[in-house]
Amino acid sequence: MEGTDGVFERLVHDHQDRIFALGLALTGNRHDAEEVAQDTFLRAYRALGTYSPERVRELKQKAWLHRIAVNVVRNRMRGVRPRLVELNGCEPARGASPEEDALRRIEIDELAARVSALPARYREALVLRHVQDLSYAEVSEALGQPVGTVKSNVHRGLKMLRGESNGHGDD
Amino acid sequence: MATVMIDLKRLGDVKAPAGFAERVLAHAGVGDSYAVFETVLGPVYVAWNRLGVSAAMRSTSAEAFEAWFRREVGRGLVRVAPPADLATRIEDQLEGKRRLRFDLRGLTPFSQAVLMKTLQIPRGQVRPYGWIAREIGHPAAVRAVGTALANNPIPYFIPCHRVIRSDGVIGNYGGGGPEAKKSILTLEGVQLKRLQDLARSGLRYEGVRSTKIFCFPTCSHGRHVREENFVYFHDEGEARRAGYRPCKDCRPAAA
Numbered sequence: 001m002e003g004t005d006g007v008f009e010r011l012v013h014d015h016q017d018r019i020f021a022l023g024l025a026l027t028g029n030r031h032d033a034e035e036v037a038q039d040t041f042l043r044a045y046r047a048l049g050t051y052s053p054e055r056v057r058e059l060k061q062k063a064w065l066h067r068i069a070v071n072v073v074r075n076r077m078r079g080v081r082p083r084l085v086e087l088n089g090c091e092p093a094r095g096a097s098p099e100e101d102a103l104r105r106i107e108i109d110e111l112a113a114r115v116s117a118l119p120a121r122y123r124e125a126l127v128l129r130h131v132q133d134l135s136y137a138e139v140s141e142a143l144g145q146p147v148g149t150v151k152s153n154v155h156r157g158l159k160m161l162r163g164e165s166n167g168h169g170d171d
Numbered sequence: 172m173a174t175v176m177i178d179l180k181r182l183g184d185v186k187a188p189a190g191f192a193e194r195v196l197a198h199a200g201v202g203d204s205y206a207v208f209e210t211v212l213g214p215v216y217v218a219w220n221r222l223g224v225s226a227a228m229r230s231t232s233a234e235a236f237e238a239w240f241r242r243e244v245g246r247g248l249v250r251v252a253p254p255a256d257l258a259t260r261i262e263d264q265l266e267g268k269r270r271l272r273f274d275l276r277g278l279t280p281f282s283q284a285v286l287m288k289t290l291q292i293p294r295g296q297v298r299p300y301g302w303i304a305r306e307i308g309h310p311a312a313v314r315a316v317g318t319a320l321a322n323n324p325i326p327y328f329i330p331c332h333r334v335i336r337s338d339g340v341i342g343n344y345g346g347g348g349p350e351a352k353k354s355i356l357t358l359e360g361v362q363l364k365r366l367q368d369l370a371r372s373g374l375r376y377e378g379v380r381s382t383k384i385f386c387f388p389t390c391s392h393g394r395h396v397r398e399e400n401f402v403y404f405h406d407e408g409e410a411r412r413a414g415y416r417p418c419k420d421c422r423p424a425a426a
Contacts, residue, residue: 005201009246012192020187025179034188038195045199108185111178130176131183162175 004048007056011048012041015065018132022066025127026073028116030109036076040069066132066142070124077120118157125150126157193247203246205236206253208261211358212327217261218248223272226324229347243324244277264328267294267359273325281309285319292333295360296389296421299337299375306422317342332356339370361389374403376423378415385410390421 019040023033044065048056115123115131128139129150139154140147196202200221207214216236218226226244230236233250240248263269270290275283284307292298300320304313320331321343332352336342341363344352356363369375369388377393378385380400386392393401404410407417407424417424 008199008201009196012195016187016192016195017185018183020191021183021185024185025182030188034191037187037191038198041195042199045201104181107178108182111182115179115182126179130179133180133183158175 003053004045004056008041008045008048011044011061011065015061016041018062019065019069022069022127022132023073024109024112025115025131026070026123027076028113032076033112036069036072039072040065043068043072060138060141063134063138063141066128066134066138067144070128070142074120115161118160122153122157122160125153126161129154130158190247190249193249196247197249197251203240203244203248204251205240205248206251206257207233208253208258210261210265210327212265212355215261215327217257218244219257220274222274222276224325224328225274227326227328243322261328271328273329275324278324279319281307281312281315282319282322285316286323286325286329286331289320289323289329289331289334292330293391294330294333296387296391297333297335297356297361297366298387298421300334301337302387302422303334305425327355333359337370337375339367341367369403372403373405375406376404376410378402378404378410378413383415384418385415385423386418387421387423390418392418392420 016037020033020037023036023040024030027033027036047068051059115127118126124143125139125145128134128142129136134142136147136150139150143150145153193202197204197220203218203220203225205216205218205226207216213229216226216228216230216233217224218240226240228236228239230239237248240246260269260271264271273286273290275286278286285303288303288307300313300316301310303316303320304310309315316334320334323329323331326332326344332344332355341349341352341356343349353363366388369377375387376385377388377390378401379393379396380402382392384392385404402413404413404415410417410424
């Protein structure tokens with residue numbers, strides 16, 4: 001039992017930023033991102049408790065967590081219409097952040113909102129490949145899709161995103 | 172074109188909000204939560220997790236307690252609303268009515284043994300450091316016992332105040348100095364003056380004439396004995412020569 005807790009503690013510390021960033025890119029706002037990340041880790045914790053020690057040891061943590069997170073987001077979005085780009089979803093920056101940080105943060109939140117407005121299949125592939133920097137093999141494993149499908153979805157996603165960037169005058 | 176890719180990478184560099192890991196761990200019951208409790212000793216900060224109470228401290232502020240916990244225990248902490256029954260259970264523990272569970276992970280096996288042994292000292296009684304050392308099978312490690320007790324992360328709850336020097340001096344006390352130690356012991360019903368008078372005369376054990384058993388002076392067996400029926404001994408040999416055997420409850424000497 002204590003083994004599981006130790007593994008879990010390390011898992012949370014090692015992957016919290018990555019999974020939060022994933023949540024932000026997939027949902028488009030920090031509030032949902034935190035809920036997604038928290039749900040992801042709690043599911044991971046429950047799952048770890050049922051795994052054999054060998055399975056825990058051989059776990060590809062990164063791909064495994066991404067897969068859980070993608071499913072968490074899919075479940076949340078089920079039945080929810082894709083939202084329009086939401087630009088006012090950002091809270092004031094934490095602590096006494098310099099002006100520059102606040103600006104960067106707004107830019108990032110805007111981008112996240114735009115990415116999250118993409119259709120799910122393009123968004124998932126694009127985010128895992130280019131935001132999370134997973135290899136095509138890892139993305140394919142996390143999404144349970146063939147590599148070819150992933151590649152073409154990433155490509156389309158990028159195309160759509162660029163189209164939107166131009167539309168927003170970001171030439 | 173390339174800017175989109177760069178921006179996407181930046182999106183991937185976003186950090187989780189402060190305290191996120193601690194909240195997740197506390198939620199899963201792996202990490203520690205804490206709250207302030209009003210106790211017979213005044214306000215006490217208490218941290219706990221799924222395994223039990225992990226730390227307790229009288230502290231000037233929440234920040235000071237969090238900093239101390241991070242330094243001493245090495246984990247993060249989340250302040251929460253105290254569970255409804257915990258306040259009663261803490262009060263019961265301090266009054267000796269009930270045993271809480273404790274999380275002593277992170278301490279050495281020796282320190283854990285010292286603290287678990289200390290938990291067995293009943294309320295209203297005291298033992299010397301050497302007693303703990305002998306009981307856990309390291310009779311020579313008296314000083315190490317003192318160090319382990321001085322670093323007790325859960326004072327009051329694990330009653331390190333019930334361990335005193337055999338010469339009767341109320342040693343220093345991490346939970347608020349010698350004065351705090353004295354007042355807690357008095358609160359628990361220890362007759363400090365009698366104890367210290369005996370110690371100052373070099374008398375470490377009390378025997379009961381009728382039973383021919385010798386005990387530590389605070390042992391519950393002596394509670395209803397009249398003063399004229401006590402005899403006092405300087406050491407184990409003197410007691411044994413007088414035909415007395417060690418008490419099986421307070422175990423002043425190996426049986």
